[in-house]
Amino acid sequence: MSTLNPLHQIITAWVHNAFPSLRKTFRANLAQSRLNRLWRFLHHPALQNPWTLTAHLLPLLAPRVAQKGLLPLLVDWTHGEDGEHKVLVAALPLRGRALPLAFALHPLSPFPSQNRVEEAFLHRLGREVQALGYTPLFLLDRGFDRASLMRRLQEWGMGFLIRLRRNRGVETETGERFLLGERYPEVPEPQGLRARLVGSRGRGVEVGLWLFQGRREPWYLAFRDLKGGGLGLDRHRMRTGVSLGGWLWLVFLAMVVWVLLGAVLGGAEWWPQVVAYPERQSLFRLGWMALAQGPPRLRDEVARALRELLQGLLQRGGN
Structure with missing residues (x-):
């Protein structure tokens, strides 16, 4: 960009002082022009496929984060400020920071089956990770507490660490059944056990459980034993x-x-x-x-x- 010479600067300053309304109009037109360029850029086809971003970032970041062949991935939902969209985001934990590398944007109305959306997203992202030679380890909150999801992740050869709800039904190896919140209202000492999570229609899934006391309530975590194997997004002004x-x-x-x-x-x-x-x-x-x-x-x-x-x-x- 060329630099204005002193004469141009003097004339521009004089025009702005002599004609305040023209100055205001000039600034408004300049701002609108820049805004129009931004809208055109955001509508570029290259920015409409979020998996293009993942394909470029994952090979670059995975070696920095993976531990012993495992690649941890934080996955959760966040809402758009417009109140009309939800975003499913996956991020890599790196030195206390969640570094996003994949996302799926969905309108709230009509909203598709959330279970299917989550399973499709985790399956595609997990396959991208496996193609690089790593085993994905999905770190998920209580909203993903479903036996059917854990069963599918096991079938796909993917790991998980999922926080469970208090009313989660559990069956021990001895056949005893109980709800986690009722049996363990508090967990004075951390403990682990093998158990079967009771799912819908009697279909369950075998997992490992890790229980420990949090600051306000106990944490119940389900994990797949591999044996060696949330994002400031609510401050945008987008309307489409x-x-x-x-x-x-x-x-x-x-x-x-x-x-x-x-x-x-x-x-x-x-x-x-x-x-x-x-x-x-x-x-x-x-x-x-x-x-x-x-x-x-x-x-x-x-x-x-x-x-x-x-x-x-x-x-x-x-x-």
Whole structure:
């Protein structure tokens, strides 16, 4: 972009002072023009397929997060501010931060079968992870407490750690049946056991249980024993599913770039000049502070690191 010379600056300032209404109109038109470009960009076909984002981010991030062949994935629902959409989001836990890499956007009306939506999403994401040579380990809250879902995840060769409801029916190996909340209203000492979760129509699923006392209530966790084997999304102003899908695509990509930038600059000796105790900060926060609050004399170093990072991402995408 060309830089205005002093004469242009003087004339522009004089026009704005002499004609306040023209100044207001100019600013309004400029803002509307920029907004129109943003809407066109968000409707780009490349931003309408969320799995394109996953296909590029998963190979890049999985090696950084996987442990002994297991890749943990946080999955949960969040609502759009427009009150007309829900988003099913999957994220990787990385140094205290949830890093989104997959999402599915659905309108609230008409809303499809939530069970089918969740199963289809987990199946596709799990297959993407398995194709890279890892075993997915889905970390799910009580809304996913269904024996049918756990049974399908087992059939697909995928792991899970799901928080159970208090009224969850359980059958022990000895045939004894009870509700978790009634048998274990409190859990003074953590304990684990094998059990069968009672499902609908008498169909259950064999799982491992881990029980421990939380701050306010007990936690009941069901897991699949592999034996070695929630997101600030409620502050947008999008009013259509197409725009919201493109916006989520960009937000998640930006979060990934910030985290990777924080990882690249994590060992820089100048961090104490920016923040006290940088070793206590998440990679996301380090990347954000480097871009937003870095000292002026260090901005060239940050910009160079960012350029190298983006070039590396483009090269990976091309391969």
